[in-house]
Amino acid sequence: MSDILRVRGLTKRFGGLAAVNEVDFDVREGGISGLIGPNGAGKTTIFNLITGVYKVSSGTVSFGGQDITDLEPHRVAGLGVTRTFQNIRLFKNLSVFENVLTACHASASYGLADSLLRLPRFRREEKAIKDKADGLLEILGLADRKDAIANGLPYGLQRRLEITRALALDPRLLLLDEPAAGMNPDETEQLMRLIGEIRDRFKLSVLVIEHHMDLVMGLCEHIVVLNFGQKLADGAPDAIRGDKRVVEAYLGGGDQ
Amino acid sequence: MDAYIEGILMLSGINLIAVLGLSLLTGFAGLFSFGHAGFMAIGAYSAAICTKLLGLPFFAGIAAAAAVAAGVSWLIGRATLKLKGDYFCIATLGFGEAIRLILDNFQGLGGARGWPGIPPHTTLLNILILDVIGVVLLANLVRSRHGRNMIAVREEELAAKVAGIDTFRYKMLALVISAAYAGVAGALLGHYMTFIQPKMFSMVKSTELTIIVIFGGLGSISGSVLGAVVLTFLPELLRAVDKWRLVVYGLAVIGIMIGRPRGLMGGFELTPKSIRAHFARRREERAIKAGQAAEDEAFSGGEDGKGGL
Numbered sequence: 001m002s003d004i005l006r007v008r009g010l011t012k013r014f015g016g017l018a019a020v021n022e023v024d025f026d027v028r029e030g031g032i033s034g035l036i037g038p039n040g041a042g043k044t045t046i047f048n049l050i051t052g053v054y055k056v057s058s059g060t061v062s063f064g065g066q067d068i069t070d071l072e073p074h075r076v077a078g079l080g081v082t083r084t085f086q087n088i089r090l091f092k093n094l095s096v097f098e099n100v101l102t103a104c105h106a107s108a109s110y111g112l113a114d115s116l117l118r119l120p121r122f123r124r125e126e127k128a129i130k131d132k133a134d135g136l137l138e139i140l141g142l143a144d145r146k147d148a149i150a151n152g153l154p155y156g157l158q159r160r161l162e163i164t165r166a167l168a169l170d171p172r173l174l175l176l177d178e179p180a181a182g183m184n185p186d187e188t189e190q191l192m193r194l195i196g197e198i199r200d201r202f203k204l205s206v207l208v209i210e211h212h213m214d215l216v217m218g219l220c221e222h223i224v225v226l227n228f229g230q231k232l233a234d235g236a237p238d239a240i241r242g243d244k245r246v247v248e249a250y251l252g253g254g255d256q
Numbered sequence: 257m258d259a260y261i262e263g264i265l266m267l268s269g270i271n272l273i274a275v276l277g278l279s280l281l282t283g284f285a286g287l288f289s290f291g292h293a294g295f296m297a298i299g300a301y302s303a304a305i306c307t308k309l310l311g312l313p314f315f316a317g318i319a320a321a322a323a324v325a326a327g328v329s330w331l332i333g334r335a336t337l338k339l340k341g342d343y344f345c346i347a348t349l350g351f352g353e354a355i356r357l358i359l360d361n362f363q364g365l366g367g368a369r370g371w372p373g374i375p376p377h378t379t380l381l382n383i384l385i386l387d388v389i390g391v392v393l394l395a396n397l398v399r400s401r402h403g404r405n406m407i408a409v410r411e412e413e414l415a416a417k418v419a420g421i422d423t424f425r426y427k428m429l430a431l432v433i434s435a436a437y438a439g440v441a442g443a444l445l446g447h448y449m450t451f452i453q454p455k456m457f458s459m460v461k462s463t464e465l466t467i468i469v470i471f472g473g474l475g476s477i478s479g480s481v482l483g484a485v486v487l488t489f490l491p492e493l494l495r496a497v498d499k500w501r502l503v504v505y506g507l508a509v510i511g512i513m514i515g516r517p518r519g520l521m522g523g524f525e526l527t528p529k530s531i532r533a534h535f536a537r538r539r540e541e542r543a544i545k546a547g548q549a550a551e552d553e554a555f556s557g558g559e560d561g562k563g564g565l
Contacts (some may be wrong), residue, residue, distance in 0.1 A: 082419070
């Protein structure tokens, strides 16, 4: 398998503090990779650097062989990298359907004049993306909540909606930032299955930040461990579980 | 028709066009502007130059007003749309005042004394036609992917960006279209009054437009229509209370904002479909209430009837 995402020497400084320092890792095409580490290790900062929300201080990010370092977030998304947020960011006052439909915009290409004058192209493409949004809601099990306002959904479904909205972009790489935060073990279990299904069904690669060790160990084929902005270890779940430095970082170790 | 009523109707229709534009920018794209009277001024003077100085027909003047206002807004947008919400708002305020001051000091177009003798081309009919076109185009726009992208910017800008929406471009689009609307409104106003003066396009006018949009309800086109008509008529109806009328006007606006913080129509649209849905809901609620009342009665055995609270 080839690597879909390649991160080299990635560094982000906020003033004197290096939130992310010389980090290298790869995400395999079609795989589910995990990014773990204690609070403040720089996991979300890495997501922000990959998606162009932050500008890098140094280092490169390439996606599918193309350099995407410091590209505008909407361009990164256009190339097929999209994400969810740790503190869910939905279009709160819009319905579930509208949230997904909005994200389907890239599947239509009608222009301003087409929409102002309701030309045939507008009608045709608009119908196609509405069908697409309906289909996605069906697959993700949100069809019966279609007209509910996003803000009023139960927490678990808001997370699910955010994932659905991300899928509407037909991404090749999906970045999930703590998707199981605030979920009970049952919901976490469900979510694990959902992430696996999404990967198989939509043929995409997944990089997930997570604190739930069960979820990470059970789901990911490859894990990157961060601590204080630096990469600590990188490998298969079993290797990570046995790694002394990782255990230390998580549990705190004595001095040798 | 009574000439006085007709005059107020025309003013509401003219205000409506500017309000529709601002409604797109503020209600849908979420950007506040306190400089839209500046775009009206640009429209009014551009159209007057076309008809009075160049002898062009009125529709050419209107088209020029829209184009020049849109062009200027594009330049302003390039410079200011990168600014975050509040700062953009302050920049528009500065722009509006700058336009007024430039016109005040530009003697070629009458300066602060104003510019009389503009041909009286504006009629109730052409206002109505432009109102209808304005509403239809705007309604079509907000229910397209372009409109939804603007709404996404308002709702959650960062999420919009990672959903592949070029937020700068859509803010710009909203600004340029709203400025074009304001330009057309300015052109109509000039050719209705037959006299234009920079003072007519002061910050008070910009604020009035913003008040109408918020009063009608952000994100609602029907709210903007209702707001423009009500708030143009209100000060006229209040002429009876003479110097207190602006106080009453202010109180009325405050009252509405307390009673309905999201504006008269906040988020809702008046369409045949929404009206039918509303009445269906009301019928349902009545049916439920009737059912409950019957239950209550059965429960209390009808002995003491309703009782107090």
